[in-house]
Amino acid sequence: MSHSSINNMLACHQCDSLLPMPLLSEGQKAYCGCCGAALFSKKKDAINRTIAVAIAGLLLLLPAILLPIIGIGAAGLYNDASLVDCITVLIDTRNYIIAFAVFMFTIAIPTVRLFTALYISLCIKFNRTKPSLLVFFRSYHILDTWTMIHVFFMGVIISMYKLSSLADMTIDGGLFSLVLLLLCSTLVSVTMDQHSIWHKLEQALE
Numbered sequence: 001m002s003h004s005s006i007n008n009m010l011a012c013h014q015c016d017s018l019l020p021m022p023l024l025s026e027g028q029k030a031y032c033g034c035c036g037a038a039l040f041s042k043k044k045d046a047i048n049r050t051i052a053v054a055i056a057g058l059l060l061l062l063p064a065i066l067l068p069i070i071g072i073g074a075a076g077l078y079n080d081a082s083l084v085d086c087i088t089v090l091i092d093t094r095n096y097i098i099a100f101a102v103f104m105f106t107i108a109i110p111t112v113r114l115f116t117a118l119y120i121s122l123c124i125k126f127n128r129t130k131p132s133l134l135v136f137f138r139s140y141h142i143l144d145t146w147t148m149i150h151v152f153f154m155g156v157i158i159s160m161y162k163l164s165s166l167a168d169m170t171i172d173g174g175l176f177s178l179v180l181l182l183l184c185s186t187l188v189s190v191t192m193d194q195h196s197i198w199h200k201l202e203q204a205l206e
């Protein structure tokens with residue numbers, strides 16, 4: 001079997017049968033002919049939707065970092081803090097690991113994810129596929145496993161919101177931006193058609 005014909009085959013992840021790569025139109029889903037397992041689907045308007053979500057997420061980045069996320073009032077004093085303030089306080093109080101985790105999961109990982117998703121989508125939209133895109137796409141793939149952390153962080157934020165009705169605490173614009181940013185970062189894995197991107201990159205590099 002030649003190299004190109006192996007590339008046009010697909011192994012079922014359930015029963016390991018080797019199947020010819022089906023050609024789908026948008027919105028269709030492929031199933032294994034032997035065991036009926038869902039193989040992959042071709043998402044609707046994947047590139048444009050991913051670009052829109054990634055740009056929205058990146059625009060939310062600055063307000064999420066710089067606007068105050070919470071305000072706490074006690075004994076007539078009122079204090080509010082942005083995400084950067086929170087991280088600075090954590091470093092000052094020598095909570096280095098927590099500071100690092102907050103930075104990674106609220107700023108670094110969503111930013112890299114959104115940026116790589118935007119870059120890959122733009123390159124494919126304008127037919128500028130090049131070998132370096134594979135490196136970008138692999139790094140995106142690795143970060144994809146961390147999306148569950150976003151869901152966890154959103155849970156933390158929602159419980160903070162519930163707490164704010166008990167204590168003299170207010171939720172500020174920065175926190176809403178942060179929630180929307182994490183939402184965009186999660187949504188990118190819904191809009192992005194990873195299967196067709198792998199396929200397009202493989203074709204371009206042959």
Ligand SMILES: [Zn+2]
Pocket residue numbers: 012013014015016017032033034035036037
């Ligand atoms: Zn199968």
